Amino acid sequence: MIDYEYLKPKDLEEVFSLLKSYGERAVLIAGGTDVMVNIRNKKLAPEALISLRGLEDLAYVKKGEDGYHIGALATHRMLETSSLVQSELSALYDGASQVGSVQIRNVATVGGNICNAAPSADTASPLLALDAVAVLRGPGGSRKVPLTEFFTGPSQTVRASDEVLVEFEIPSEMGQFGSAYHKHSRRKAMDLPILGVAVSLKIEGEIIRDARIALSVAAPTPMRAMEAEAYLKGKKLSDDVLIEAGKIAANEASPRDSLRGKAWYRKEMIETFVPRMAHKALERLKNR
Amino acid sequence: MSEYLYVGKNIPRTAEVDKVTGRAIYINDLKRPGMLYGKIKYSEYAHARIKHIDTSKAKKLPGVRAVITGYDIPDVRVGFLRDQTVLKKDKVRQFRDEVAAVAAISPEIAEEACDLIEVEYEELPGLFDPFEAMKEDAPLIHEVDARGRPIRTNILPLPWKFEAGDIEEGRKASAYIVKDSVETTWVNQCCMGTSGCIAEFDMNNNLTLYNQANVIFWDKRRIMEYFAQIGLKDSKVRIVNPIVGGSFGTKLDTDIYEFIAIQLALKTRRPVKILFTREEEFFALPPRQPAIFEIEQGCDKDGKLTFRWAKAILDNGAYTSWGATTPSVMMMPMSSLYRVPNVYFEAKCVYTNNIYCQAMRGYGNPQATFAVETSMDHLAEEAGIDPAELRLINCNHSGDVTPMRLKITSCGLEECIKGVKEKLDWDKKRGKRNGRGVGMASLIHVAGGARVYKSDGHGMIIKVDEHGHVDVMSGGTDQGQGSPTALAQIIAEALGFRPDDINLVFGDTAFGLWDAGTHASRHTFIAGNAALEACAKVKRQILELAVVELPKLIKHQIKRQKRKDPDFKEPDLDFSLIANPEDLDIRDRIVFSKKDPENPYFRTEVSNILREALHVGTGKSHVVVAEAFYDPPTEMLDREFKGNLSCTYAFGTTGVEVEVDEKTGEVKILQLYAAHDVGKAINPTLIKGQIYGAGYIGVGYGLTEEMKLEKGRVMNPNFLDYKMLTAKDNIPVTPMIIETDEKDGPYGAKGIGEPGLVPTAPAIANAVYDAIGVRINDLPITPEKVLKALKEKRKEK
Amino acid sequence: MKKITVSFTLNGDQVEAEVPSTWNLLRTLREYFEITGPKEGCGVGECGACTVLIDGKAVNSCIYPVAEVEGKTVTTIEGLAGEDGTLHPLQKAFLENNGVQCGFCTSGMIMSAKALLDENPDPDEDEIRTSLSGNLCRCTGYVQIVESVQKAAEMMKDKS
Incomplete structure (x- = not known):
C-alpha cells in the first residue's frame, strides 16, 4: 500500500540535503497535478515526496535588462494572467492558458510541466520557440541548459537527481519576435494536444529575419524544426513560403500513431498550423 | 389554459436545496455503522480459461474480512439471458469479468487484497469483431445456454425481425433508391456520480440494498429471484435510493457488483459498500451498444417513401443485458419515422469478447435514427428534392397508424421541421458546399409510457395532514431530471395547493407502490397521470370533510366575533352554497364555495378543515390519504413486434449549421436548433434543461465521444481521453418548445427525457455533407475521418 | 502509516x-x-x-x-450559505435557473463560479465558460449553469 513521508523543506539547501539522503526513493513535487495522479495510478511509488512549494521566491515572471526570467514555481495561472507574458511572450500565454482547467492552472507550475517532460507539454513548444534556457541548481552550483538540449526522451531530461530546476531565461531579443502557439485538441479545455505548434518570427519590412518553430507530440520529445526555420530566414514573407516551411517542418517531425491521433494526421496538422501560427504571430507583432 | 397557477410556470427547484448546499446524500456519501468496503478483482484477459485462483495471500492481509471467488458462492446464472454467473470460475470472456471479490475495513486494504489474489489463466483466442464471431467456424464464446443446452453459434437467440407491407412491391414503386452502410460505436453514459451500492442484512436475513436503481421494483424482483436460488427464498428485500448522481441508462439493470456486495454482506454479516472508481465506470459498466447498419430506402418520383429495408449487427459483448433488447426500440424509427408503407428490419446481436452493453438515453433510437436520417438525406439528393421537403412530404401526422401499429395522437413534427428550417434560414444557406452547411434530422420516440413490462403502471400515495402538508410517496425514482419540482407543480395544481407544500418521496420499495421505472421518457407522463388520479381522490375526501366541517368553522367564527363585538351583526349566509362537495373547490390551499367564491366566510385553509376533522373527540376522526395506480391503455408488442406500446409519441427535429475546417477536418457547430413536441411544458425551464442536456450528449455522440477498444480492452477509461464536452466547448443549442396539448397527458404533457439526444448526430452528419460534400457514416465524426474523406474525394476528382 | x-x-x-x-x-x-x-x-x-x-x-x-x-x-x-441559512446568490440562482439536475457536479461548479465572481464581478460568457471548463456536467449541457452564474452576478451587483 502506498505510504510516503511528505517533506516540506523551506529553502533549496534543505531540498538538496533531502535529495541527498533519500536519493531515488524521493520524488520532487511542485503543484502536484502530475505527481499525485501518477501516484494514484500506481506509476509512482515514492517513499518520500519533497515539496518545492516552500520555495515561494521561485514563483515569478519578470523582465530585466538581460532578458525575461520565469521562476520554475510560477503557476500556469500566473503566466496566463501576466500582461508581460500576454504581450511579449504570447506563445507562452497561448500554451499556459490552455493547460487543463483553471483549477489545474492555479496549482500546476511551469517547472513541473517541463520536468515532467511529456511530449505533449503545453509550455514546452512555446518555451522552445522563445529560445528559453533552463537554469538547474544543484549542491555544487548552477548550470544553464538550452531547452533544446533539456529533453532526452519521454519523461526524461538532463536534470540530475540532485538538481532542481529553478528558472527559465529568455533572451531579451525574443521580445522583438511575434509568437503564437496552437494546441490542436478535440476539446477546448481539459485536453492534451494531438499536436502543438509554436512559431516565433522576427520581421523587417517584408523580410523574415529570424524564426523559431517548435512542435509538441511530433517526436518523442518536444522539438524544434530547425530546417524549416533555416528555410524561412531571409525569405520574403508570402503564403507560399510559409506553406513550404510547414511542409519542411512536417518532414522533420517523427510523430507516431497513438490512441490520441494518427501520425499522418499529426504531420498534416504541422503543415496546416505552421503557416497559421506564423500569421498569428505576425498579426500580434503588428498590433503591438 | 392561462388560469393555471403552477402548470406551465418556471417554478424553481427549491425542493432540491440540499444539492446546492452540499448536503444531498449520494451513495458516495452514505455510510452504515460497521460498514465494510468491497472491491472486485477483474480478469486480466479478454478470453481465457481460469486454471487456478489462489486467495491465500489476500485472506492473510490484516483488515480483510472476506475474500470470495466463484467457488465460495452458489453457481447461479444472472442477467437478461442468464448467461453469466456473479463470479466467474471456469472461463473469463471479457476484461471486466469479475473473478473474485474482497470485503475489508477500508477501500485501500480491499484493493490491495485484490492485487494479492493470484489467478492463473490459459489464454484463448479472442473474438472482437462481430462479423468474425458470426462465421461458422468461429470459436464459441458460450458453450451452453442457461438450461445447459449446447450453443452452436455466437449469434444470440433473439428474434429481432420486423416486417410490414411488401418490400419488393416498394422497390418496384420506387423511382429512386439509395443504400448506405452506417456505423455507431460504444459510448459511455458518464454519470458524474459513480456507481455503487450498500448491501445490508438484518439477523433475519432480510436485505436492505441502498442503490441507484431506476426500476426499483424490477431490481427487487431480480434479487428475489437470485435469493430463491441461493437458499434465501424467505428473505425480504427493500431497495432504497439515495440521491442519484445521474443515470442515463446505467441503472436500468441490476449490475454484477450489486450481487457481489450482497454476497460479501452475507458472508461478513456486515453492511458492505462497493463504490466504483471512474476507471471502473468506464471499463466495468455496460455502455451504449455499437451497431452496424445496412439501410436501403426508396421513394417515388414525388418523393413519397416506398420502402425502408435495414439490417443491423450489434456487438453484444460477452454477456447480455438490456443492450441486446435495443432493436425493439430501433424498430420504432425504422418503421414509423415518416410515413413509409413497406418496412423490413432485422437485427442480430452477436457475442464477442468485447465489453457487454446496456441502455443509454434513447435506447437504440439514436443508432437507428442515425441510419434512417443520414439515408433520408442521401435519398433526397438522389431524388433531387430538398431534404427538408422530403421530410415534409413524408411527415407523420395526427391520426396515423404506423406499420408498427403505433397510433399517432398529437403530432408536432411538421411544425418542428418548419420551425427549424426557418430558424436556420435553410433555403438561403443550404447547398453552398463552401465549408459551411446546414442539416437536419427528426425523431419519433415513446412519450406516453412504454409497455416493455406487462405493467407500465405507476402507483402513488398522497396524504394531506392537518398542517396542510402534502406528502407524496411515489413508486418512481428521481435521477435529477426535476421530478420533485415538475410533479409538485402537477400535484399543487390538481389539489389546489402550492408546490412548496408538496414533499415527494421517491425510490423506496417499502413505501412506494409499483412503478415500471424512470426510463423511456415515461415518468412525467405516467407518474403525472397517477398524480392526477390520486389528487382527485384526495381532493374529494377533503371536500367531503369540508362539507361537514366548514359550517362548524363558520359558526365558531361568528360566535367569536360576537364575543369580541356585541354589536356584530350576524351575516346572512346561504349554507346551501357549501352543502355538497361539488359546491366546493380548493385553490392556493383555500377551500371556497364555487358559487360564492369571494365570500370570506366560505373560505378557509384546508388545514383548518383537516384539523377539525381529526381532533373531533368522538371516535369518528378522519385523515386524508389516497392511492392511485395508473397503467396506460397501451399494448405489448406482439410476436411480430407490432402494437401500440405507448399512449403517445414524441416528435422533434434538430437543425444545425456547421463550419468545417477543410485543412484540419474539424467541425464547428455554429447553431443548433432543437424543436420538440412536448405536448405541454409543465415547467419550460426544466424542459429546456432536458433539451440542452440531451442535445449536448448528442453532439458528443456525433463529434467527440467514443470508447476505444483494442482487443476487448477499453483504452481510454478516463475523462482525459474520453472526450465528453466541457463548458468551454460552448455548443449554441437553442431549444424550441412546440406544444400540441396531448389529450392523454397530464395537463397535456408528453415525455421529453430522451428525445433531445436522438436526432442530433444525424443532423450534424447531414450538415457536414452539405458543407463539404462528404458523408461520414460512422460515428463519431472525427477530424481525422473528415480529412481522410476530403483527401479521397480530392483524389477522385 | x-x-x-x-x-x-x-x-x-x-x-x-x-x-x-x-x-x-x-x-x-x-x-x-x-x-x-x-x-x-x-x-x-x-x-x-x-x-x-x-x-x-x-x-x-x-x-x-x-x-x-x-x-x-x-x-x-x-x-457558502449564511449562518442563518440564507443562500448565497449562486446557490439561489442555480435553483432558480435549473443550473442543478442530478447535482453531483453542483458543489464543485458553484465553487468554481464563486472563485470567478470574487475576482471578476462582471464576467462575460466566455470568461464564465473558461472558469467552469474544469467542471464536467453530464445533465445540463452547461447552458443553464452559465445562465445561473450570470444571474448570480446580477444579484450580487444589485446588492452591493
Whole structure:
C-alpha cells in the first residue's frame, strides 16, 4: 500500500540535503497535478515526496535588462494572467492558458510541466520557440541548459537527481519576435494536444529575419524544426513560403500513431498550423 | 389554459436545496455503522480459461474480512439471458469479468487484497469483431445456454425481425433508391456520480440494498429471484435510493457488483459498500451498444417513401443485458419515422469478447435514427428534392397508424421541421458546399409510457395532514431530471395547493407502490397521470370533510366575533352554497364555495378543515390519504413486434449549421436548433434543461465521444481521453418548445427525457455533407475521418 | 502509516487534523471532517466535482496534498450559505435557473463560479465558460449553469 513521508523543506539547501539522503526513493513535487495522479495510478511509488512549494521566491515572471526570467514555481495561472507574458511572450500565454482547467492552472507550475517532460507539454513548444534556457541548481552550483538540449526522451531530461530546476531565461531579443502557439485538441479545455505548434518570427519590412518553430507530440520529445526555420530566414514573407516551411517542418517531425491521433494526421496538422501560427504571430507583432 | 397557477410556470427547484448546499446524500456519501468496503478483482484477459485462483495471500492481509471467488458462492446464472454467473470460475470472456471479490475495513486494504489474489489463466483466442464471431467456424464464446443446452453459434437467440407491407412491391414503386452502410460505436453514459451500492442484512436475513436503481421494483424482483436460488427464498428485500448522481441508462439493470456486495454482506454479516472508481465506470459498466447498419430506402418520383429495408449487427459483448433488447426500440424509427408503407428490419446481436452493453438515453433510437436520417438525406439528393421537403412530404401526422401499429395522437413534427428550417434560414444557406452547411434530422420516440413490462403502471400515495402538508410517496425514482419540482407543480395544481407544500418521496420499495421505472421518457407522463388520479381522490375526501366541517368553522367564527363585538351583526349566509362537495373547490390551499367564491366566510385553509376533522373527540376522526395506480391503455408488442406500446409519441427535429475546417477536418457547430413536441411544458425551464442536456450528449455522440477498444480492452477509461464536452466547448443549442396539448397527458404533457439526444448526430452528419460534400457514416465524426474523406474525394476528382 | 498534522481555516473555523501523509485534501474533508459537498468524480483532477477554494482560488482537492493546506484558508460549498441559512446568490440562482439536475457536479461548479465572481464581478460568457471548463456536467449541457452564474452576478451587483 502506498505510504510516503511528505517533506516540506523551506529553502533549496534543505531540498538538496533531502535529495541527498533519500536519493531515488524521493520524488520532487511542485503543484502536484502530475505527481499525485501518477501516484494514484500506481506509476509512482515514492517513499518520500519533497515539496518545492516552500520555495515561494521561485514563483515569478519578470523582465530585466538581460532578458525575461520565469521562476520554475510560477503557476500556469500566473503566466496566463501576466500582461508581460500576454504581450511579449504570447506563445507562452497561448500554451499556459490552455493547460487543463483553471483549477489545474492555479496549482500546476511551469517547472513541473517541463520536468515532467511529456511530449505533449503545453509550455514546452512555446518555451522552445522563445529560445528559453533552463537554469538547474544543484549542491555544487548552477548550470544553464538550452531547452533544446533539456529533453532526452519521454519523461526524461538532463536534470540530475540532485538538481532542481529553478528558472527559465529568455533572451531579451525574443521580445522583438511575434509568437503564437496552437494546441490542436478535440476539446477546448481539459485536453492534451494531438499536436502543438509554436512559431516565433522576427520581421523587417517584408523580410523574415529570424524564426523559431517548435512542435509538441511530433517526436518523442518536444522539438524544434530547425530546417524549416533555416528555410524561412531571409525569405520574403508570402503564403507560399510559409506553406513550404510547414511542409519542411512536417518532414522533420517523427510523430507516431497513438490512441490520441494518427501520425499522418499529426504531420498534416504541422503543415496546416505552421503557416497559421506564423500569421498569428505576425498579426500580434503588428498590433503591438 | 392561462388560469393555471403552477402548470406551465418556471417554478424553481427549491425542493432540491440540499444539492446546492452540499448536503444531498449520494451513495458516495452514505455510510452504515460497521460498514465494510468491497472491491472486485477483474480478469486480466479478454478470453481465457481460469486454471487456478489462489486467495491465500489476500485472506492473510490484516483488515480483510472476506475474500470470495466463484467457488465460495452458489453457481447461479444472472442477467437478461442468464448467461453469466456473479463470479466467474471456469472461463473469463471479457476484461471486466469479475473473478473474485474482497470485503475489508477500508477501500485501500480491499484493493490491495485484490492485487494479492493470484489467478492463473490459459489464454484463448479472442473474438472482437462481430462479423468474425458470426462465421461458422468461429470459436464459441458460450458453450451452453442457461438450461445447459449446447450453443452452436455466437449469434444470440433473439428474434429481432420486423416486417410490414411488401418490400419488393416498394422497390418496384420506387423511382429512386439509395443504400448506405452506417456505423455507431460504444459510448459511455458518464454519470458524474459513480456507481455503487450498500448491501445490508438484518439477523433475519432480510436485505436492505441502498442503490441507484431506476426500476426499483424490477431490481427487487431480480434479487428475489437470485435469493430463491441461493437458499434465501424467505428473505425480504427493500431497495432504497439515495440521491442519484445521474443515470442515463446505467441503472436500468441490476449490475454484477450489486450481487457481489450482497454476497460479501452475507458472508461478513456486515453492511458492505462497493463504490466504483471512474476507471471502473468506464471499463466495468455496460455502455451504449455499437451497431452496424445496412439501410436501403426508396421513394417515388414525388418523393413519397416506398420502402425502408435495414439490417443491423450489434456487438453484444460477452454477456447480455438490456443492450441486446435495443432493436425493439430501433424498430420504432425504422418503421414509423415518416410515413413509409413497406418496412423490413432485422437485427442480430452477436457475442464477442468485447465489453457487454446496456441502455443509454434513447435506447437504440439514436443508432437507428442515425441510419434512417443520414439515408433520408442521401435519398433526397438522389431524388433531387430538398431534404427538408422530403421530410415534409413524408411527415407523420395526427391520426396515423404506423406499420408498427403505433397510433399517432398529437403530432408536432411538421411544425418542428418548419420551425427549424426557418430558424436556420435553410433555403438561403443550404447547398453552398463552401465549408459551411446546414442539416437536419427528426425523431419519433415513446412519450406516453412504454409497455416493455406487462405493467407500465405507476402507483402513488398522497396524504394531506392537518398542517396542510402534502406528502407524496411515489413508486418512481428521481435521477435529477426535476421530478420533485415538475410533479409538485402537477400535484399543487390538481389539489389546489402550492408546490412548496408538496414533499415527494421517491425510490423506496417499502413505501412506494409499483412503478415500471424512470426510463423511456415515461415518468412525467405516467407518474403525472397517477398524480392526477390520486389528487382527485384526495381532493374529494377533503371536500367531503369540508362539507361537514366548514359550517362548524363558520359558526365558531361568528360566535367569536360576537364575543369580541356585541354589536356584530350576524351575516346572512346561504349554507346551501357549501352543502355538497361539488359546491366546493380548493385553490392556493383555500377551500371556497364555487358559487360564492369571494365570500370570506366560505373560505378557509384546508388545514383548518383537516384539523377539525381529526381532533373531533368522538371516535369518528378522519385523515386524508389516497392511492392511485395508473397503467396506460397501451399494448405489448406482439410476436411480430407490432402494437401500440405507448399512449403517445414524441416528435422533434434538430437543425444545425456547421463550419468545417477543410485543412484540419474539424467541425464547428455554429447553431443548433432543437424543436420538440412536448405536448405541454409543465415547467419550460426544466424542459429546456432536458433539451440542452440531451442535445449536448448528442453532439458528443456525433463529434467527440467514443470508447476505444483494442482487443476487448477499453483504452481510454478516463475523462482525459474520453472526450465528453466541457463548458468551454460552448455548443449554441437553442431549444424550441412546440406544444400540441396531448389529450392523454397530464395537463397535456408528453415525455421529453430522451428525445433531445436522438436526432442530433444525424443532423450534424447531414450538415457536414452539405458543407463539404462528404458523408461520414460512422460515428463519431472525427477530424481525422473528415480529412481522410476530403483527401479521397480530392483524389477522385 | 506515516501521519501528519495540519492546521488550517475551514469554512471560517480554525481546525486541525491528524491524517496519513498520503491523504489529499478531498479525502481529509470527506473522511476526517465528514463534509459531503466536495465529491470524488474521478480522483485525478479531470472532472472538478471536488473543487474547493484555497485562499480564494479554485483547486481540485482530489489531487491537492493535504500537507499543503497548512496555514491556508479552505472554503467548501458548506461555507457558502449564511449562518442563518440564507443562500448565497449562486446557490439561489442555480435553483432558480435549473443550473442543478442530478447535482453531483453542483458543489464543485458553484465553487468554481464563486472563485470567478470574487475576482471578476462582471464576467462575460466566455470568461464564465473558461472558469467552469474544469467542471464536467453530464445533465445540463452547461447552458443553464452559465445562465445561473450570470444571474448570480446580477444579484450580487444589485446588492452591493
